[in-house]
Amino acid sequence: MLLVTGITGHTGRYFLQELINNKYGDPIRCIVRKTSNTSLLDSSGLNIEKVVGDLNDKELIERAMVGVDVVMHIYNIHHSPTIVEAAIKNNVKRVILVHTTGIYSKYKNASQEYKNVEEKVLALTKDSRCPTKITILRPTMIYGDLCDRNMSKFIKMVDKLRIMPIIAGGNNFIQPVNARDLGKMFYIVLTSPDKTVGKVFDLSGDRPIKMIDVFKLISKELNKKTIFVSIPLGLGVFMAKVLKVLALGKIDYIEKVQRMGEDRSYSHDDATEELGYNPMSFEEGIRIEVQEYIKHKTNSKNKNGAII
Numbered sequence: 001m002l003l004v005t006g007i008t009g010h011t012g013r014y015f016l017q018e019l020i021n022n023k024y025g026d027p028i029r030c031i032v033r034k035t036s037n038t039s040l041l042d043s044s045g046l047n048i049e050k051v052v053g054d055l056n057d058k059e060l061i062e063r064a065m066v067g068v069d070v071v072m073h074i075y076n077i078h079h080s081p082t083i084v085e086a087a088i089k090n091n092v093k094r095v096i097l098v099h100t101t102g103i104y105s106k107y108k109n110a111s112q113e114y115k116n117v118e119e120k121v122l123a124l125t126k127d128s129r130c131p132t133k134i135t136i137l138r139p140t141m142i143y144g145d146l147c148d149r150n151m152s153k154f155i156k157m158v159d160k161l162r163i164m165p166i167i168a169g170g171n172n173f174i175q176p177v178n179a180r181d182l183g184k185m186f187y188i189v190l191t192s193p194d195k196t197v198g199k200v201f202d203l204s205g206d207r208p209i210k211m212i213d214v215f216k217l218i219s220k221e222l223n224k225k226t227i228f229v230s231i232p233l234g235l236g237v238f239m240a241k242v243l244k245v246l247a248l249g250k251i252d253y254i255e256k257v258q259r260m261g262e263d264r265s266y267s268h269d270d271a272t273e274e275l276g277y278n279p280m281s282f283e284e285g286i287r288i289e290v291q292e293y294i295k296h297k298t299n300s301k302n303k304n305g306a307i308i
Contacts, residue, residue: 001027002190003068003092005055005083006075008036010147011098011139014183015074020044022187031055031064055079058086065090072190074098078113081120084132088124091131094197096189097121101138101202101266109255133197135189140204140266144179144285145292151176151218155293158218158226167260169230170212175204175265178285181277188275201271206281208265217283221290233261 006012007030017040019028027047032038034052041048053060055075065071065086070093073083077099087095103114118136125134143151158164185203189196212228219226240254271277 001029001068002070002072003029003031003064004072004074005031005079006073006098007041008032008038009075010144010149011142011179011182011186012074013040014144014179015072015186016040016044016183018183018187019046026069029064029068031060055082058082062086062089065092068092069094070190071095072098072186074186077117080117081124084121084124084134087132088130093131094133094135094193096135096137096186096196098186099136099138101140101204101264103138104266105259105264106262107255107258135196135198136200137185137189138200138202138266139177139182140202140264141174141176142179142182143176143289145289146296148179148289151214151286151289152293154215155218155222155290158215158224159222159293159297161226162224163227163229164215165231166212166215166228167231167236167257168233170210170215170228172211172261173208173263173265174211174214175206175208176214176282176285177203177205178280180285181205181279185271185275185277188277192275195274199270199274201275201277202266202268203271203277204266204268204279205285206279208263209282211260214282214286217286218290221287222294233258236260 004012007016024046027049029049029051030041031051031053033054038050041050051060051064055061061082068090071083071087073080073095080097084095099118100114103111103118105111121134125132141150142148146152182203215228236257237254240257244252244254268277268279
């Protein structure tokens, strides 16, 4: 039996689609929240059992592990130690953990918590007698449709602003990965234990791209004329600190601003060589997402009775 967390989330939905496309035959148990939209699960035609609950409930996780052979943990890196502990307790053979390339950040607050999680996981499974073997997947910035938390925000910003501030001229490199490519890779890893057990794979987009070029591509796809104004990194950090003080600590964008000046591009050569990973170009991926945004915006205007 396969146990999946996060299957109704942004990336999880594309993994589910791969399970459907490949007519996955083994039984699947999915941990979902009461508020989750499970319509695709219900109409999938797969042998799916839903467990309604919260991953903060350790007893629920342990109950869900009974009879499980493989775990695909997509939802939230911070639950990984608990997931692995429960898997070991129930003699689960494999656990595939979806983590993040944020572990490589030079800023301690951004990376240290991820390092701590992976250290705990590795400590739990370091004994050669441990029945559970793990695989760690580290995606870069994930995008793909309006449900993502990254490019969808950038698209809205470019659409609304004619003059747009860019930290440090947007000269830092990023390497966003499309959720569609991740869904495919999750399935490949699931069905390739001999090639993936005990290994770590970074899953990045097709190639590095400068942040400024990301915004320019979005502007082009929106058919907008956008003026980009460079904001010094130090000034951006200062403004973030002021905002944090004014918000009494409730809003803290300091490290997010700092990372806007940090290169976040990582090689996926190992995944390509061993698993045939071949992600789509960012140009293709952002075109799909911008078109979805335009369609959604048009439909919203129609529903509100606006004149187009």
